[in-house]
Amino acid sequence: MLQIENLVFNAWGRRFFDNASLNLPPTAKAGLVGRNGVGKSTLFKLVLGELQPDGGEISWPRGARIGAVAQEHPATPISLLDTILEADTVRHGLYAELETAEPERIADIYHRLEEIGADRAPARAAEILAGLGFSTEDLARPMSEFSGGWRMRVALAAALFSEPDLLLLDEPTNYLDLEGAMWLEARLRKYPNAAIIISHDRELLNNSVDCILHVREGKLDLYTGGYDDFERLRAEKSRLLSANRAKQEAERAHLQSFVDRFRAKASKAAQAQSRMKRLAKLEPVGAIIEERVAPFTLPSPARPLAPPLMRLEGASIGYGGEPILRNLNLRLDVDDRIGLLGVNGAGKSTFAKMAAGALALAEGRMQREHRIKVGWFHQHQIEAMDPDETAIDIMRRARPGDSETAQRSKLAHFGIGFDKQSTTVEHLSGGERARLLLNMVAMAAPHLLILDEPTNHLDIDSRRALLDALNDYQGAVILITHDRSLMELVADRLWLAADGTIAPFDGDMDDYARLVLDRARGVAPGQNKKNKQKRAA
Numbered sequence: 001m002l003q004i005e006n007l008v009f010n011a012w013g014r015r016f017f018d019n020a021s022l023n024l025p026p027t028a029k030a031g032l033v034g035r036n037g038v039g040k041s042t043l044f045k046l047v048l049g050e051l052q053p054d055g056g057e058i059s060w061p062r063g064a065r066i067g068a069v070a071q072e073h074p075a076t077p078i079s080l081l082d083t084i085l086e087a088d089t090v091r092h093g094l095y096a097e098l099e100t101a102e103p104e105r106i107a108d109i110y111h112r113l114e115e116i117g118a119d120r121a122p123a124r125a126a127e128i129l130a131g132l133g134f135s136t137e138d139l140a141r142p143m144s145e146f147s148g149g150w151r152m153r154v155a156l157a158a159a160l161f162s163e164p165d166l167l168l169l170d171e172p173t174n175y176l177d178l179e180g181a182m183w184l185e186a187r188l189r190k191y192p193n194a195a196i197i198i199s200h201d202r203e204l205l206n207n208s209v210d211c212i213l214h215v216r217e218g219k220l221d222l223y224t225g226g227y228d229d230f231e232r233l234r235a236e237k238s239r240l241l242s243a244n245r246a247k248q249e250a251e252r253a254h255l256q257s258f259v260d261r262f263r264a265k266a267s268k269a270a271q272a273q274s275r276m277k278r279l280a281k282l283e284p285v286g287a288i289i290e291e292r293v294a295p296f297t298l299p300s301p302a303r304p305l306a307p308p309l310m311r312l313e314g315a316s317i318g319y320g321g322e323p324i325l326r327n328l329n330l331r332l333d334v335d336d337r338i339g340l341l342g343v344n345g346a347g348k349s350t351f352a353k354m355a356a357g358a359l360a361l362a363e364g365r366m367q368r369e370h371r372i373k374v375g376w377f378h379q380h381q382i383e384a385m386d387p388d389e390t391a392i393d394i395m396r397r398a399r400p401g402d403s404e405t406a407q408r409s410k411l412a413h414f415g416i417g418f419d420k421q422s423t424t425v426e427h428l429s430g431g432e433r434a435r436l437l438l439n440m441v442a443m444a445a446p447h448l449l450i451l452d453e454p455t456n457h458l459d460i461d462s463r464r465a466l467l468d469a470l471n472d473y474q475g476a477v478i479l480i481t482h483d484r485s486l487m488e489l490v491a492d493r494l495w496l497a498a499d500g501t502i503a504p505f506d507g508d509m510d511d512y513a514r515l516v517l518d519r520a521r522g523v524a525p526g527q528n529k530k531n532k533q534k535r536a537a
Helices: 040-047 080-086 089-098 103-115 118-131 148-162 178-189 202-207 227-262 266-281 348-355 391-398 404-413 430-441 460-472 484-490 509-521 529-536
Strands: 002-011 014-024 029-033 055-059 066-068 166-170 194-198 211-216 219-224 310-317 325-332 337-341 363-368 374-377 448-452 476-480 493-498 501-504
Touching (some): 002 040, 014 040, 014 219, 029 040, 029 202, 029 227, 040 166, 040 194, 066 148, 080 089, 080 118, 089 103, 089 118, 103 118, 118 148, 118 178, 148 178, 178 202, 178 484, 178 509, 202 460, 202 484, 211 227, 219 227, 310 348, 325 348, 325 501, 337 348, 348 476, 374 430, 391 404, 391 430, 430 460, 476 484, 484 509
Parallel strands (some): 029 211, 066 166, 166 194, 337 476, 337 493, 374 448, 448 476
Antiparallel strands (some): 002 055, 211 219, 310 325, 310 363
């Protein structure tokens, strides 16, 4: 479907691709992986023609359609459903032609509309929108009434609906909740054409793609299977390379020893010359350089507090008007690991704000340990950072009593090297900013960590490092995330935000995945008015 031959691309003072090649079969679904900054999004721009290569060729079959997700769909007066239907340009063009077509052409147009299943298009569009969290009432609303985050979902829905021959998705789960990510995972498995998906979501890469495309050192390597298969194959490749390298080094040492001993002897000169030629022909076996990721530092509280950390009885939470959440009867203990589930707008972040002490109860009773220290990371902190501040500025403000050496040492321990400590936030990557903030909120050894979408900007290895740190942390955790793997491996209890309240969920993540997918099979199930208001916010 997609052929790349000897691709070379240089930009911003570095080489991104160095004679990279790829042959992606039709209908193949590839997960595009690699460390932040290696050129994954750059590859998409090259395929789409937004950047021009310095060498090599990118090609696909004549007439094939390439589709990608726009940053967000424009805020137009066109209804949500019509916006999605217009994404199928063939169908839209046929209907437009039908309005002015000559009588002899009409039969051909209707035949073509029947061929492409035009009558089924509204139901298919509604199904996709339902899976991405839109309600039946939303279908008639104009695009201008939706917030930017929801228009991002519209752009994704439009790309899925139009079914291009090659679909390019760049971190599609970053603006979805867990429910949307689960639905997308199932949808991509059934996608009928080729797709390349940039993702750090291990579950999606294991369950929705049939090959992994790895970008490393300017090359493109294709591995069959999901992400777990890729890791296993990489480990085996590394082991074989190490063994071959050791074998070659032994042969090289043996040949060099012979040459050194007999080069000056006339009787052995020919043999020594022969071995020198063999030495010169020995191509060095390169080793796979393991890219290390800095660990996260989540210090545990020095002394546990008496349970419970928090108990709610008949509690309601809101912002002055109608409560967002009501009738909460929950208990949080010192070693609880709570996974908070629920669709966007169900009140998860509102609950996190209350648990962090930043929002008072509207009514009801809360028993809270008065000595509790809370570390709260929420998904909008990264966007709210001052772009002109540096990492060392942030550390100086947080630890004014520490020496400069201690402040810089702590940043280095967080994975922010000396070369990045005086770089402004504007020029740090999203992953570097997330790493800095996650470590900062945990620096005071809190009794409770509240993490609201902590993985949005982290690559797979950094997510694993965060998982390791959370499992070593000896305090309570409330976790909100669309990363199913992280939720499964951290949370030991699940709470579900739904229907204006939060209650324990009786089941595990597999049970919840079935619930989500069963719910999405209905055409645009209705949601309450609060969710509708939330989308317009």
